[in-house]
Amino acid sequence: MPNFAFINNKLVNFKSAKIHIEDRGLQFADSVYEVIAVLDNNLIDLDFHLKRLKYSLRELEIKFTINKKNLTNIFLNLIKKNKTRNGIIYLQITRGIQFREHKYQKDLTPTLIVYTRNKSFNLPGKNYTGVNTITFQDLRWKRRDIKTVNLLANIIAANMAKKKNAYEAILIQNGKVTEGTSSNIWIIKRNNLITHPANSDILKGVTRTSLLKIIKKTKLKLIEKQFTHNQLINADEVFLTSSGSFITPILKIDNKKINNGKIGNITLKLAEMYTEACING
Numbered sequence: 001m002p003n004f005a006f007i008n009n010k011l012v013n014f015k016s017a018k019i020h021i022e023d024r025g026l027q028f029a030d031s032v033y034e035v036i037a038v039l040d041n042n043l044i045d046l047d048f049h050l051k052r053l054k055y056s057l058r059e060l061e062i063k064f065t066i067n068k069k070n071l072t073n074i075f076l077n078l079i080k081k082n083k084t085r086n087g088i089i090y091l092q093i094t095r096g097i098q099f100r101e102h103k104y105q106k107d108l109t110p111t112l113i114v115y116t117r118n119k120s121f122n123l124p125g126k127n128y129t130g131v132n133t134i135t136f137q138d139l140r141w142k143r144r145d146i147k148t149v150n151l152l153a154n155i156i157a158a159n160m161a162k163k164k165n166a167y168e169a170i171l172i173q174n175g176k177v178t179e180g181t182s183s184n185i186w187i188i189k190r191n192n193l194i195t196h197p198a199n200s201d202i203l204k205g206v207t208r209t210s211l212l213k214i215i216k217k218t219k220l221k222l223i224e225k226q227f228t229h230n231q232l233i234n235a236d237e238v239f240l241t242s243s244g245s246f247i248t249p250i251l252k253i254d255n256k257k258i259n260n261g262k263i264g265n266i267t268l269k270l271a272e273m274y275t276e277a278c279i280n281g
């Protein structure tokens with residue numbers, strides 16, 4: 001457990017950190033969030049996270065002004081105090097406190113919550129592992145481009161994965177793959193790398209955005225297009241991306257092995273290139 005959290009403008013003891021019972025984040029999931037990886041004390045892809053946070057806030061009309069310098073100071077302070085050399089920063093901004101009513105008032109003061117958690121990452125090297133996954137119906141709402149804490153459909157799917165000893169559930173909508181419960185999904189067929197386009201059906205992952213830049217340096221052909229369940233299970237290689245999982249190979253989907261259950265060469269190469277970019281900027 002971390003020792004400290006940051007609530008609004010105060011560093012507080014993690015165990016006794018509290019928010020109000022009429023905070024709209026609690027009552028309505030009227031709230032946005034980000035999860036930022038910390039690798040060797042470095043904040044990974046910070047600018048992309050702040051850009052997406054700004055987008056989520058704007059789409060929901062939550063009036064919180066992002067000050068990069070202030071937030072960075074909070075992050076670095078918590079990393080130090082909680083000794084989070086490797087792990088994640090969790091940041092959540094709720095619309096604020098108001099008597100319970102669906103309609104919100106314009107002048108609310110948003111609640112800012114930040115804390116860190118230690119975590120080791122699945123990076124290329126001798127302990128690099130691939131994971132099992134399941135497929136599950138995508139039951140979510142229609143604005144998945146906004147990173148809100150409205151995550152019950154993701155939770156149902158993720159817990160089905162857990163019951164089946166799988167790491168992630170890949171979500172399927174009308175026979176097509178959207179994304180994972182907390183990751184973006186990629187397939188490789190010959191030299192084509194295919195992933196769902198960044199529209200309101202998926203969250204535009206920060207890791208996804210970073211990887212797109214890296215792919216430009218390779219001979220792979222990037223195709224941002226929907227793909228079917230059939231294409232998924234017949235792909236040469238499949239992997240997922242997220243700030244918590246970096247680039248993680250998928251070796252099994254339901255009962256079907258991918259690439260004979262082995263980590264594919266292209267996935268490995270991309271993971272190496274991405275990790276290198278994270279370490280060396």
Ligand SMILES: Cc1ncc(COP(=O)(O)O)c(C=O)c1O
Pocket residue numbers: 035179180181182183184202203204205206207208241242243244
């Ligand atoms: C639904 C969903 N898609 C994709 C991602 C991956 O996004 P990122 O790479 O920014 O972590 C996440 C991360 O939590 C997610 O919740």
